[in-house]
Amino acid sequence: MLVGVGLGPGDPELLTLRAVRLLREASAVFVPGKLAYDLVRPYRPDAVILNFPMTSDEAYIRQCLEENAGRIAPQALDGLAVFGIIGDPNFYSTFSRLCEVISEHYPEIAFSTEPGISSITAFASVANVPVAGGFFVSDGNGPESRIFMKVRRPAALAADLKTEGYTEFVLVERMFLPGQQVYRGDDLPEESDYFSILYARRSDA
Structure with missing residues (x-):
């Protein structure tokens, strides 16, 4: 099984208790960069940093996803693999795309996610902005x-x-x-x- 675990907005004290438990229990832990690695290091110094480029080159993104899927899949087939990601794995993250690629080659692997404090709610705290009523969140694209x-x-x-x-x-x-x-x-x-x-x-x- 592969579990996407939210690591929160960047403060190590904002990891959830469940995130810490899963990091400790996992047979292998993967992260998409040094910031995420620094958050999981106290619990899993053996975490593997994978390359997820910040680019608009879709061909290169796909190539990296394929390579990362090949590294993660053997661990997810044999035990519990954790992919730790900044924020929440279901909010504007690469985890869903990674799962799609893994599913193409390893349909027997199951996936789940565990929430983390997202940048949306963390922003309100840091900026001391109370949010009430309806509000709009976008990554620059229209609302889906x-x-x-x-x-x-x-x-x-x-x-x-x-x-x-x-x-x-x-x-x-x-x-x-x-x-x-x-x-x-x-x-x-x-x-x-x-x-x-x-x-x-x-x-x-």
């Missing part, structure tokens, strides 16, 4: 998806979003709390708990 918090009527909200071209929906209710539920597609309840988040994605994204 939307996230709604405190969703009390998810089925009705999804129906409204379909008129705007959204077709993929995921509702997480009571995340990391007792009674956690995950609903996908059209299998959304009429009402949900206060602690609910709905993810919606356009079909053309």
Whole structure:
């Protein structure tokens, strides 16, 4: 198995307890650069630094992904491999692309992720900016998806979003709390708990 583990925004004290545990338990740990290595070094000085270039050369990016997949896959096949990444592995990270490449050659490898403090929430703390109401996050491209918090009527909200071209929906209710539920597609309840988040994605994204 390969687990993408979020290492937080860069402060070693902002690693989660779960991240530290997985780093210690893993049969092998990989990181995409020196900053990530410095964060995992107290727990895994044997972590392997891989090359993930910051470039727009898609051919070179693909070449590096293939090479990295070849180094990670044997460890993920035989045990628990951890890929530690700055921030959160599901927010603007290379982990999803890496998993896609590994899956092409090693479909038997399973993947999962463990969250880390993302730059989005860390920014609000460092800048002392309280965030309330809706806000827009972008990497420079147009919005492909939307996230709604405190969703009390998810089925009705999804129906409204379909008129705007959204077709993929995921509702997480009571995340990391007792009674956690995950609903996908059209299998959304009429009402949900206060602690609910709905993810919606356009079909053309």
